[in-house]
Amino acid sequence: MNGTLTPLRAWLLMLPLLVIMLSVIGWPFVDTLRLSFTDARLVGTGGEYVGLENYRRLFASDAFWRAFRITTVFAVVSVLLEMVLGVLVALLLFQDFRGRNILRALLILPWALPTVVNALLWRLIYNPEYGALNALLLQSGLMEEYRSWLGDPGSALAALIVADAWKNFPLVALISLAALHAVPQAIRAAAIVDGANAFARFRYVILPYLAGPLMVAMVLRTIEAFKVFDIIWVMTRGGPANSTRTLSILVYQEAFSFQRAGSGASLALIITLAVTLLAVAYVAMIRRAAGGKF
Amino acid sequence: MSTLDLIGIGKSYGATEVLRSIDISLASGEFLVLLGASGCGKSTLLNVIAGLLSPTTGEIRIDGKRVNEVHPKDRDVAMVFQSYALYPNLSVRRNIGFGLEMRGVPRARRDEAVARVARMLQIDGLLDRKPAELSGGQRQRVAIGRALVREPKIFLFDEPLSNLDAKLRMEMRAEIKHLHRLLATTVVYVTHDQIEAMTLATRIAVMNNGAIEQIGSPEDIYRRPATVFVASFVGAPPMNLIEATWDGRGLHLDGSGQTLALPAPDAAPRPVTLGVRPEDLRLADPADELAIAATVDFAELTGPDRIVFSRLAGVPILASLPPHSHVTADEQVRLTFSKRDMHLFDRGSGKRIDIPLRPVA
C-alpha cells in the first residue's frame, strides 16, 4: 500500500455505490426506455412495440410545445427572481444592524417549509374571497375589485412563479451571504478609498466573489425548477385552461390520468434529456469560469 | 504635500479602548512610521485617518482643515494594504487606474498616468495581466502604483511588505524610500518591523496598547527611548534590562550584590531598571569601574558579531562583542559600557530618568 489510488482500487471502492445507483436508477431507466417504444397502458396489457410513434406524436402535439414553453418560462423567471431577491436580501442582511441575527435565522423559514405547506399558504394568500393579496391591493387602492389570481389563466403562472421564488430565494440568499463574508475587508476598504460608488463596489469587489457560488446555485435551481411538479400540483393542478401545465404535470396526466404509460414514458425521457443537457451546459460554463480547474 | 494633525484621537468598541488620546502633528513631506506589536491599534489609527472608521473622540485635520465628517474618497488619501487588496477580475492597468476611473478622469489621461506610474515601478510589461497572474512582489508594486497614480495628499501604508520574503522586502523598502524622496508626499506607514521603521521613517511613533509611547526621530527612539517599553521593543537583539535600586551610594543591581559607582542625586533608594544595549557592552579592563560581572552561558558567532549569552543573578545579559572575542562557557566576564550608553527607567512608571553624566559629588 503506497497510499495512491490505482484506477482498479478506485473502481472497487466505487463499486457498492455503482451497484446501488444501477439498481435504483439504471433499471427503471432502461424499463422506461423500453416502455417509451410501446403503446402500453398503465393497467392491463404490456403493449405493442410501436417504434418512435410516441415521440413523433409528442413532437407534433401542441400540448407538448405549450408545456415546454410554460416550463421554460417558469424555470427562467423563477430562478432569475430568486437570484435577484436572494442577492438583495443577502446584501441587506450583511449590513451591521440590531436584530440582524434574528432576521438571518428567520430567513431560512420559507426554504425549510415543506413545498406542500408553502403551496397551501400561497393558495390562502391568493384566495379570491379572503386572500391577503386581494385585501392588500384593494385597501391600498392599487386595485378596484377582487381577482382570482389562480383562477385566471392570465395570472396563474405568474402567481405560481412568485410562490416558488419565495420558497427558494433563501437558498440563494444564504449562499450569497456566505460568499459576502469571503470578500476580503481590505478590498472593500480599497474600493471605498478609491471612490467607488455602491454599484461599482458591487460590480468589482463583491461580484467576483459572488459569481462562482451563484453559478452553482443557479445550476441547482434551474434543474429543480425545470422538473417542477409538487407546488403546481397543489396550487393549480396545471390549470386553469392548462395555463400552468408544465412538462412534469403533462407526464403525470399522460401516464396516470389518461393511463398512457408508453407515451408518458417517452415524455419523461425527453425531460430527462433536457435536464441532462442543461446540467452539461452549466458544468461546462462553470469549468470555463474556473479556468478549467474544476 | 500636506500636513496631518491628529488631536486627541480615541476609538472604543463598547468598553474596549483600542486607541487612547493620540496626538500627532505631521509636517508636509514627513514619513511617519507607526511601530508597535500586533493588536496595538496601528491599523485602527490608519483607518481613522483614511476615514474608514470614525474616531470616538478627537479630530483629524488635513492641511489644517477638520476632515472627521469627510468621506474617505474626498479626503484625498491613498492606501496600500498588506494583502495588496487588488480587484481580482480587473487587469493591472484598470487596477492602477481604478481610482481615476471612479473619479471620472477621461480614458486617455488615465492611460497616460497609469503608463507613467507603471514605468516608475517597472511593471509596464504586466499591464494586461490579472492579479492572479502576478507574484507577490509584483502585486505589491501594483498596489503601490494604484496609490501613486492618484497623487494624493497623504499615503497610508498598512504593513505593505509583511507578505513578502526577506530579499524582496529589502528591495521594496529601498524603493519606497526612493519614491518618498522623489515625491516628498506625506506618508503614514504602519509596521511591526523595527528595521523598516528605522530605515524609512523621518519620525517613528511607537505604539503600545492603543497609546503612543514615544514619538521622535529614529535616532531619538533608539538612543533615548522614553520608556522601558520602547527600550525593549526597539533593537535586536533587545536591550538588556536589569532591575536595580538607586540611592546615594550607587546603583545596586538587585540580587547580585554588585553596585555600580553611580550615586543618585537623592539619597532615598529608588527602584529603577537599568538598560544597556548588547552592542554597547564590551569586555572590561581591570581599570574600568562601570562594569557588571556575569557568568557566560554560551556564545554564538553571527558573522560580524559574537553574541555572548550570560547571566547576572538569573537575569539574561546579551553582549554583542567583536567576532574574535574569546569567552568560554561558565566563565565570569566583566562587561563594561560607557555612561553615555546606559539608560535608566523608573520602575513604577516605566519612564526614562535622565542620568547626570558627571558623577554627583
Ligand SMILES: Nc1ncnc2c1ncn2[C@@H]1O[C@H](COP(=O)(O)OP(=O)(O)O)[C@@H](O)[C@H]1O
Ligand atoms: N470591530 C472591532 N471590535 C472590537 N475590537 C476590535 C475591532 N477591530 C479591532 N479591534 C481590536 O482593536 C485592537 C487593535 O486592532 P488593530 O488596529 O487591527 O491592531 P494592529 O493593526 O496594530 O495589529 C485589537 O486588539 C483588536 O482586537
Ligand SMILES: [Mg+2]
Ligand atoms: Mg494591523
